Every structure is written in C-alpha cells, then in structure tokens.
Amino acid sequence: MYNFHTYYITDEEPCLLNVDVADIQPSYPEQVKLSIGLHPWKVTEDWRDEVKTIRDAAQRTDVWAIGECGLDKVKGVELSVQLEAFRAHIALAEELQKPMLIHCVRAFDELLMLRRELEATCRQEGREPQPWVIHGFRGKPEQAKQVMTKGMLLSFGHQYNLETLRFVFTSSRPFYLETDDSRLSVLHIYEQVARHLDVDVSRLSRLCDPRKTLFARQNP
Ligand SMILES: [Zn+2]
Structure with a gap:
C-alpha cells in the first residue's frame, strides 16, 4: 500500500518520504523514494540558498518529487515571499x-x-507541464473539481471531506493516500x-499506487 506522503519510515510499505535536504541520507531502503523541497512554513528571506541545495540533491534518482512546497496564508512568511520561493x-x-x-x-x-501561467508557458513550448499533487486535501467537492480541471491531482490523509473523496473516486482520476506527519500506519x-x-x-x-502512472518516468 503506497504511502504518498510521510515523514517516517514506519513499515515495509512503499512510500514517498519527505526529507529535509539537510538530513538527506546517502541511501534508503529500496521501497523508499524521496520528495524534497522547502515547506512554506520554512521559507525565510534566505530561501534562495536553500533552493540551491535542494536543486543539487534533487538530481538524485531516488528523489521522485519536488516538495512539499507551496503556499499557506495561515502560517509562514508573507505571501509575496512564499510565491517567489514556490515559483x-x-x-x-x-x-x-x-x-x-x-x-x-x-x-x-x-x-x-500559477498553474495557468505554467500551462501557458508549456503550450508555447509545445510540452506538457509536470503533474501537481495537492497533499492532505480537505476541501469541498467544488474546490476539488476546480483544481482537477486544471490538471492537478489530490492526495488524502486521515481527515478529508467524505463527499470530496467519493467525488474523486467516481471521477476516474488517480488519487493518493498518505499518513502525512502522523504516526498512523498507512494500512x-x-x-x-x-x-x-x-x-x-x-x-x-x-x-492509489503512483508508481505506474505518476512516477512512470522515475520508476522505469
Ligand atoms: Zn503540508
């Protein structure tokens, strides 16, 4: 059972482990792949140095995703700085x-x-934008619909809007499941x-296994 977002290796299940670039180990068990990025809560005025370090580490073949990164209007530095770092x-x-x-x-x-911006750039350059997965999604079905029509995917933790979960399930779009920062088992x-x-x-x-779809390129 694939755990799409976790901070701990708790069992033998395959997972995408979110690591702080400062703590990255030389190697991990085979079933563990990594996501690295600067969490919006950790964005400071010095984010450029951090992103440089992340860029070097993200070349590793066991780094399958960039993140978690993003935007948070409730916690963290002012939004303009978060936007720059996210870009x-x-x-x-x-x-x-x-x-x-x-x-x-x-x-x-x-x-x-930002997604519209990226899509416009990619259209001009004749290529597909990378998929974006919003983790720990708790929004209502309307919001899910809105982001999914823009080519984004959703990952759910143990708290979610049940109607949204059912909507996504019947939409036939892929979705993922995660333990996030909890110590729950993914089972x-x-x-x-x-x-x-x-x-x-x-x-x-x-x-909910992303290995053959979302990560087909990372997992040949
Ligand atoms: Zn988060």
Whole structure:
C-alpha cells in the first residue's frame, strides 16, 4: 500500500518520504523514494540558498518529487515571499521533469493562477507541464473539481471531506493516500478509505499506487 506522503519510515510499505535536504541520507531502503523541497512554513528571506541545495540533491534518482512546497496564508512568511520561493520550485520541477507535491492552505486562487501561467508557458513550448499533487486535501467537492480541471491531482490523509473523496473516486482520476506527519500506519488510512468508499483494500491499493502512472518516468 503506497504511502504518498510521510515523514517516517514506519513499515515495509512503499512510500514517498519527505526529507529535509539537510538530513538527506546517502541511501534508503529500496521501497523508499524521496520528495524534497522547502515547506512554506520554512521559507525565510534566505530561501534562495536553500533552493540551491535542494536543486543539487534533487538530481538524485531516488528523489521522485519536488516538495512539499507551496503556499499557506495561515502560517509562514508573507505571501509575496512564499510565491517567489514556490515559483522557484515550479521551475525546478520542470527542469528536472519531476512531479510536485504541494501544500496549499487558503491560497487556491494563487495556486490556480500559477498553474495557468505554467500551462501557458508549456503550450508555447509545445510540452506538457509536470503533474501537481495537492497533499492532505480537505476541501469541498467544488474546490476539488476546480483544481482537477486544471490538471492537478489530490492526495488524502486521515481527515478529508467524505463527499470530496467519493467525488474523486467516481471521477476516474488517480488519487493518493498518505499518513502525512502522523504516526498512523498507512494500512489504517487504506482501511478507513476502503470502508468509506465501500471497496476492497486490495483494489484501493492498486488504484492509489503512483508508481505506474505518476512516477512512470522515475520508476522505469
Ligand atoms: Zn503540508
């Protein structure tokens, strides 16, 4: 059962481990792949130095995603600085051709604006933008619809809007499941979601595995 976003290696399940670039280890168990980026809460005026370090580390083949990064209007430095740092991550994801794992709190208008910008640039250059996955999504179905029509995907933790989860499930777009910063086992999340959607855990496990779809390029 794939754990799309975690801070801990708690079991043998495959996962995308979010690591601080300062703590990155030379190697990890085979089932562990990495996401690295500057969390919006950690963005300071010196974000450029941090992004430089992230850029070097993100070349590693076991780094599968850029993030988590993003925008937060409730916590962190002022939004203009967060936007600059986030734009640098978008550029990095495009340069390295790796998907983005996004944290977004009350900044969906800005997020949609940036996605439109990227899509316009990519259209001019005749290429596809990298997929963006919003993690820990708790929004209502309307908001899910809005971001999904812009080519973004969603990942759910143990708290979510049940109507949204059902909507995404029936939309036939991929979605992912995660433990985030909790110490819950990923099995717990899959069991809860399977119950809510009335499907088998094994079916859910196939459905929410990003390795053949989102990470097809990273996982040949
Ligand atoms: Zn987050």
